[in-house]
Amino acid sequence: MIASTTLLPQDSFTGRCEMSKDVKPDEPSKLYEIKECVGKGSFGDVYRATDKESGEVVAIKIINLEETQDDIEILAQEIYFLSELKAPFVTTYFKTFVEDVSMWIVMEYCGGGSCADLLKHLPEHRFPEQKVAYIVREVLYGLEYLHSQKKIHRDIKAANILVTDNGEIKLGDFGVSGQIMATLKRTTFVGTPYWMAPEIIARGDNGYDEKADIWSLGITVMELLTGQPPYAKHDPMKVLMNIPVRKPPKLHGRFTSPARDFIALCLAKDPESRPTASELLNHKFLSKLTWRGAGNLKKEVDLVKALKERINYSKVPRHSVTEKVYATGLRRHLQTWNFDNTDGIISQLPNSHQFQRQKPPKMNSADLEQSSPRSEKSPISVMGSAEVNTPMTNATSPGMRVPHHEKDFDVSMGLHDGKAAKKKTQQIAGKGLNYFRHIILYSFDRIFERARSENTKHVVSRLRDLFEEAEKSQPGLSEAFVEEVYIRMEEIKNYLVETSL
Amino acid sequence: MAFWWKKTPKTASDYARLLSEQLNKFESVSTVDNRRKIQDDCSRYLAGTKHFLLGEVEPEPTAEAVDELYSAIYQLDLLYDLLANLAELEFEARKDVALLFATCLRHSRDNKLVTVDYLVTRPKIVSLMLRTPQMALSKANSSDLFLKAGSIILESLKYEQLCRMMLRDPQIWHFFDFAKGGSFEVSTESLQILTSLLTIHQKPVATEFFSQPANMQKFIEKINNVMAHGSYVTKRQSVKLLQYLIMIRAYNQLLTAYINSPENLKLIMILLSDRSKNLQLGSFNIFKVFVANPRKSKPVMDIMVKNRDKLLHYLQSFNTESKDVTFLDEKEYVIQEIESLPRLVSPNSDFPSGTSPQH
Numbered sequence: 001m002i003a004s005t006t007l008l009p010q011d012s013f014t015g016r017c018e019m020s021k022d023v024k025p026d027e028p029s030k031l032y033e034i035k036e037c038v039g040k041g042s043f044g045d046v047y048r049a050t051d052k053e054s055g056e057v058v059a060i061k062i063i064n065l066e067e068t069q070d071d072i073e074i075l076a077q078e079i080y081f082l083s084e085l086k087a088p089f090v091t092t093y094f095k096t097f098v099e100d101v102s103m104w105i106v107m108e109y110c111g112g113g114s115c116a117d118l119l120k121h122l123p124e125h126r127f128p129e130q131k132v133a134y135i136v137r138e139v140l141y142g143l144e145y146l147h148s149q150k151k152i153h154r155d156i157k158a159a160n161i162l163v164t165d166n167g168e169i170k171l172g173d174f175g176v177s178g179q180i181m182a183t184l185k186r187t188t189f190v191g192t193p194y195w196m197a198p199e200i201i202a203r204g205d206n207g208y209d210e211k212a213d214i215w216s217l218g219i220t221v222m223e224l225l226t227g228q229p230p231y232a233k234h235d236p237m238k239v240l241m242n243i244p245v246r247k248p249p250k251l252h253g254r255f256t257s258p259a260r261d262f263i264a265l266c267l268a269k270d271p272e273s274r275p276t277a278s279e280l281l282n283h284k285f286l287s288k289l290t291w292r293g294a295g296n297l298k299k300e301v302d303l304v305k306a307l308k309e310r311i312n313y314s315k316v317p318r319h320s321v322t323e324k325v326y327a328t329g330l331r332r333h334l335q336t337w338n339f340d341n342t343d344g345i346i347s348q349l350p351n352s353h354q355f356q357r358q359k360p361p362k363m364n365s366a367d368l369e370q371s372s373p374r375s376e377k378s379p380i381s382v383m384g385s386a387e388v389n390t391p392m393t394n395a396t397s398p399g400m401r402v403p404h405h406e407k408d409f410d411v412s413m414g415l416h417d418g419k420a421a422k423k424k425t426q427q428i429a430g431k432g433l434n435y436f437r438h439i440i441l442y443s444f445d446r447i448f449e450r451a452r453s454e455n456t457k458h459v460v461s462r463l464r465d466l467f468e469e470a471e472k473s474q475p476g477l478s479e480a481f482v483e484e485v486y487i488r489m490e491e492i493k494n495y496l497v498e499t500s501l
Numbered sequence: 502m503a504f505w506w507k508k509t510p511k512t513a514s515d516y517a518r519l520l521s522e523q524l525n526k527f528e529s530v531s532t533v534d535n536r537r538k539i540q541d542d543c544s545r546y547l548a549g550t551k552h553f554l555l556g557e558v559e560p561e562p563t564a565e566a567v568d569e570l571y572s573a574i575y576q577l578d579l580l581y582d583l584l585a586n587l588a589e590l591e592f593e594a595r596k597d598v599a600l601l602f603a604t605c606l607r608h609s610r611d612n613k614l615v616t617v618d619y620l621v622t623r624p625k626i627v628s629l630m631l632r633t634p635q636m637a638l639s640k641a642n643s644s645d646l647f648l649k650a651g652s653i654i655l656e657s658l659k660y661e662q663l664c665r666m667m668l669r670d671p672q673i674w675h676f677f678d679f680a681k682g683g684s685f686e687v688s689t690e691s692l693q694i695l696t697s698l699l700t701i702h703q704k705p706v707a708t709e710f711f712s713q714p715a716n717m718q719k720f721i722e723k724i725n726n727v728m729a730h731g732s733y734v735t736k737r738q739s740v741k742l743l744q745y746l747i748m749i750r751a752y753n754q755l756l757t758a759y760i761n762s763p764e765n766l767k768l769i770m771i772l773l774s775d776r777s778k779n780l781q782l783g784s785f786n787i788f789k790v791f792v793a794n795p796r797k798s799k800p801v802m803d804i805m806v807k808n809r810d811k812l813l814h815y816l817q818s819f820n821t822e823s824k825d826v827t828f829l830d831e832k833e834y835v836i837q838e839i840e841s842l843p844r845l846v847s848p849n850s851d852f853p854s855g856t857s858p859q860h
Binding site for chain 2: 065066072073076079080083084086095096097098100101103149150325326330332333334335336337338339340437438442
């Protein structure tokens with residue numbers, strides 16, 4: 001057996017744990033001045049901020065890492081992804097800081113908001129064709145850049161197309177929707193079903209590639225021209241189910257044939273037959289624009305800014321920036337422990353005399369009698385006895401998720417790696433959690449407790465038995481059931497969030 | 502795909518040869534302009550090599566031609582030169598280097614991973630691979646460079662033979678230090694490298710790494726250090742790593758060693774009482790193993806006995822809002838175990854006897 005550590009003299013942890021002096025992190029709150037909130041999400045808000053030294057305006061997304069459900073590893077993957085993008089058509093990532101328990105992601109600021117923002121505030125709630133052509137061309141430059149690096153955006157929609165103060169377009173990950181990052185998490189997956197390519201939803205054996213972005217672009221063109229993605233009035237879950245089976249949506253109304261043709265090309269159901277971003281850049285829908293900047297959105301941006309000012313439009317962040325977990329004046333730890341006389345000395349002195357001396361003082365059998373359920377055993381025998389079988393319960397802990405494999409490879413390079421990694425994650429995630437036992441049974445027990453009348457209790461327990469039977473005959477049913485309920489709830493929640501904005 | 506060759510490659514192996522030539526010029530270059538020119542050439546040849554290997558050129562290269570290029574890459578030790586000059590290359594070119602490594606590593610012929618087999622015979626490349634991130638730290642734009650260098654290691658760690666080579670290299674210990682300091686990118690990726698290193702291929706880690714007492718001791722020392730003194734993010738990641746490692750059956754030696762030391766228990770108890778919920782929960786998952794150990798060492802037992810009432814008091818209100826059945830079961834079990842510890846009646850006990858549950 002190895003006596004593990006040699007470092008750590010007494011109190012070295014307690015003393016130095018108080019905000020490690022050997023790490024001197026930059027404190028972003030000292031470097032930037034936070035201005036108003038420009039976007040919000042379920043676990044992070046986006047602010048306009050200025051660099052105190054240079055005066056440069058930036059966007060900062062602040063994610064509270066204590067609250068977010070995302071693993072730090074996944075957020076880190078997204079940061080790595082962002083840090084690989086340097087192009088004029090994509091919002092530039094500058095730096096990430098961690099202060100207190102929050103991550104501060106500093107990005108290029110797009111003062112015009114997102115195209116979805118503009119759609120919402122412009123009086124006509126839509127863009128004329130030549131403006132759409134301008135937006136689409138810029139987005140295509142961005143996609144061409146991404147796709148050339150085997151990266152997929154996966155969340156192309158007006159809300160993720162950002163506009164600078166000068167009316168220029170930047171492909172970004174964050175807008176009012178609050179979905180800063182384009183991860184393929186379930187919630188994101190559900191959050192924006194209207195734009196999703198059929199192959200993503202169907203999840204065939206072939207997975208999907210960058211052509212999925214082209215489909216979403218087609219839907220986005222419809223959104224920009226009409227103010228909404230197709231079927232926007234329908235139930236998102238139904239739309240999601242229908243995308244793979246239905247014919248691709250078509251543009252209705254008075255639009256030119258190049259616009260219709262462009263959309264039809266993007267919305268080919270077979271990803272193979274969809275054109276690439278580079279090919280689309282030569283489409284006649286875009287060729288009306290003679291030079292770059294011709295149709296920028298400066299006018300729209302200025303108009304919307306003026307409108308917002310008139311109605312005193314502002315966003316209220318969901319999280320406080322100033323509230324801190326490790327606030328000054330608070331102890332870093334909630335409890336102090338008694339480590340006196342418990343350090344090194346004892347272990348160095350195995351001889352029974354000193355052993356005796358180190359024994360906790362004034363321990364009498366009456367106390368033991370009272371406090372120990374295993375009163376028949378003396379404290380020493382409890383320690384030394386091999387018969388005391390303490391079950392190791394940890395094996396089933398859901399906390400034991402594989403940290404490394406959780407990475408969402410699909411976000412970054414290697415289109416082919418993604419599928420294998422996904423499969424792995426699913427296997428692992430499934431290992432610890434028993435859907436029937438941990439969720440269904442648990443919920444039934446709770447409902448049972450809540451039930452007031454005997455009759456209700458009876459019905460509940462019958463239903464539970466039925467469920468158990470069903471799970472036994474169709475293993476995996478609980479998982480599917482829970483998943484569906486979860487998706488639906490998320491969906492409704494998102495819907496409520498959207499409409500309350 | 503538009504790239505224009507200075508010297509048009511006549512054969513497939515020319516791609517590698519031209520790139521290798523340019524890379525070797527960095528050493529002797531004196532003026533900024535010349536350096537710039539070499540950078541441009543490298544970017545161009547690198548992109549060309551990448552496109553060729555990925556079959557993205559017209560006409561699509563034959564399998565023989567691709568094999569020829571791979572052979573040239575090996576013969577010229579191009580991978581070594583790419584690593585050695587990574588910092589000299591431009592932003593986009595560095596990404597191409599990472600992609601080129603990933604592509605090469607995946608390359609197989611007749612069910613054999615050709616590049617992996619080649620790297621096994623070239624320990625100096627693997628060694629340089631592990632040292633590139635450290636070199637990156639001294640350069641401008643270090644985070645970015647570090648990420649690229651690190652991603653090459655992460656890619657290599659997917660292959661057992663390369664993982665085993667890395668496990669033998671003392672350079673790996675430095676990643677704990679990088680995890681502790683450094684930018685968000687540097688510290689998170691360092692921990693991911695350590696995580697991959699120790700979790701993907703469990704057999705060699707168990708039989709060749711943790712089987713050596715010196716490694717075991719050093720690992721515990723290092724991970725304790727980052728758990729105690731790292732940033733908030735580093736603490737969370739390292740607690741998570743340790744929590745995961747001690748649950749791996751094959752690493753039973755690690756578990757036993759860890760839960761026998763009172764110093765480790767102290768650290769875990771301190772983390773258990775941290776203000777961060779996530780750190781509390783992570784360390785609870787380690788703490789419970791100390792508690793569940795049927796053969797606690799005397800010093801470990803002493804600490805628990807001495808803190809019996811404090812622990813019970815703390816655990817009563819610990820994460821009470823959780824609805825996780827497994828957690829609640831485990832918490833109950835831990836409380837029961839601690840209750841069954843002998844009680845101390847000491848005049849300077851912090852809690853009057855009334856606060857501990859009576860039976």
